[in-house]
Amino acid sequence: MSQTNKLKIFNDPIYGFITIPNELVFDLIQHPYFQRLRRITQMGLSYLVYPGANHTRFHHALGAMHLMQKAVEVLRFKEILISKEEENALYVAILLHDIGHGPFSHAMEQSIVENVHHEEISLLFMNQLNRAFDGKLSLAIQIFKGEYHRKFMLQLISSQLDMDRMDYLKRDSFYSGVAEGNINSDRLIQMLHVVDDVLVMEEKAIYSIEKFLMARRLMYWQAYLHKTSLVAELILTRTLKRAKELTQKGTVLVCSEPFQFFLQNKVDFADFDAIILDKFAQLDDFDIVSALKAWQYQPDFILSSLSKMIINRDLLKIKVSNEKFDKEEIKLYKHKLLEYYPISLAETDYFVFKGKIKTLGYNKVIEPIQILKKDKTVEDVVESSDQLNSRAFSKPVTKYYSCFPKVLIEK
Template identity: 70%
Template sequence: MSQINKLKILNDPIYGFISITNPLIYDLIQHPYFQRLRRISQMGMSYLVYPGAHHTRFHHALGCMHIMQRTIAVLRFKGVEISEDEENALSIAILLHDIGHGPFSHAMEHSIVEGISHEDISLLFMDSLNETFEGKLSLAIQIFRGQYHRKFMLQLISSQLDMDRMDYLKRDSFYSGVAEGNINSERLIQMFNVEGDQLVIEEKGIYSVEKFIVARRLMYWQAYLHKTSVAAELILTKILKRAKELTHEGATLEASKPLQFFLHHKIEGEDFTGDVLTKFSLLDDFDIISAIKAWQFADDYVLSELSKMIINRDLPKIKLRAEKATREEVAALRDKAIVKLGITEKEAKYFVFEGKIKNQAYNKEGEPIHIMLKDRSLIDVVQASDQLNLKALSKPVTKYYVCFPKVLLEEASI
């Protein structure tokens, strides 16, 4: 009886060839939980701004695993002892770090379920897979939870300079065409080291770190927080909110069985049983888009109009400003929407709303990116850098937005 060859080579447009060198990694990739990531977009609704941004969480997870393997090789070359079990665990942990994302990634994170993050759902998936694979993921879960005694291993998975950020910046820059987000990931990998159980960058790699932080800031403003992407994602969450509202009022809406379940039930963190996890694993972008295509013809004006905005890319106007809009300004816009669209005050809140976005490229209050000087002493990258703008980039920048229908554009004084 022939055996499946589980040692594969995949072709990736970012790194070239990615090797699957472990049968367990192959089996995890083949599992339906992981294959679902092929149907979860990496950049949410950003494809409405950047037409090429159709890549998926599946791409991203494989890329993270690849650069984790490259980093482990570099650290071993520099004398850092990493066992085969630890290597496998690190590869598994980074491979599965995003497995808990719901449809359209961050766009709907607290819309499908409430009070639970995608990281927590990832852990639930990992625990379930650990049962399926008879405890072979235990060390990976221990590292992912930050419970392993070698702390630098968690920093490889989750820190201000981790495999996740290094891949998504390079990958999202490539697919969106936002060249300013591109980073030299290979140079950064070669500069990694470990000192005092801390993941560090050698001093000669400081310019690559500076570029990384600047690239992250630019990608957030130009891609992740692009005002049109923000508007689309806000409309997406309001569509689901309206659908849930109508469902709870007794309306019957066309949707897949998994989506119907989450429309009918308010699922919070403590409700996330194994059965709920199974239903969540059946949800992806296609459920949402299919439903929205049907809902554009719904009898409810709000649900229909919001759905048409996404399907036809006829999004509301969004204006960014330095100060928060006053209650009076928002109320005035809602009053105009009520008259212009013939809707109620409650319905107007779906079309006119305000909020804020924040960009902080580097968090000085968080775990620092350590630069290791020639005497092996460690210093925060902000102190080590001769770039004055790094200090500026460590300060959060907040912008406020107001969204309203385009028909109010001439009357809006915002």
């Protein structure tokens, strides 16, 4: 009787060959919960700006695990003791760190499910998988929750310089073509060390860290918060909210059965039992896109119009500014829109709105990046660097946006 070879390799365009380290990791990758990530894009609707940005969270999870393998190798070379059990737990935790993402994650979190963060759902998936795998994920879950006594292990998974960020910056830069986001992950990983069970970076890495933080800042403003990506996500959020509103008033919308469930029911974190988690696991980007294609032809003007905007990439006009937009100007746009659209004044909120976006290049308070100096002392990277005291890194950058139909400014 033939047995499946579980020690396979993946050919990755970023790193070359990625090896599956053991049978447990193979079985987790094969699980339907994880295979779902093949159908969830890593950068959401950014492909409307960067046509190549169609890579998935499946790609990213494997890449982050590959970097974790390198990190474990480097730390062991530097005589940091990591047991085989801890090693496997690190691989499992980083592999599954994003498993709770829904389709077009951030839009989903703000419309279909309520007050539920993807990390919370990731933990629910991990607990469910732990039951299915006879407790083999227990240590990985302990590390993921920050309950394991060796702090550096959580920092490898979630911190300001973790394997997650190292992969998504390099990967998103590659697929989007935004070269400014490219980082030297090999160099950064080679400079990893541990002091008193806290992750540190050797002083020689200072310029690579500066490049990493600058790349992350540029990727946010040039890719993740690109104004077209932003307005597309805002439109999708409103489309899903409108669909939910209509469904709960009795309108039957064409969509998949799992999607229909979340439209019909109010679901927050407290509701996530095994049944609802399984329904969530059946949702992916394909459910949303196929629904949008059908909703273009719905008699409801709002749902139809918003769906067409995304499908045809004919989006709302968006303006981005360092200053707040005038409330009176927004109010004027809303009243003017009534001349063009067959909707009520209250319903103009779907098409005319404003808001703000904020990013922080580097947080000096929460999990600062620690530099191990030649004299064996440790200090914050901001103190070691002559580049990172700038406003751009240590203080939040806030920008404001307003969105409205182009018909309002066309002559």
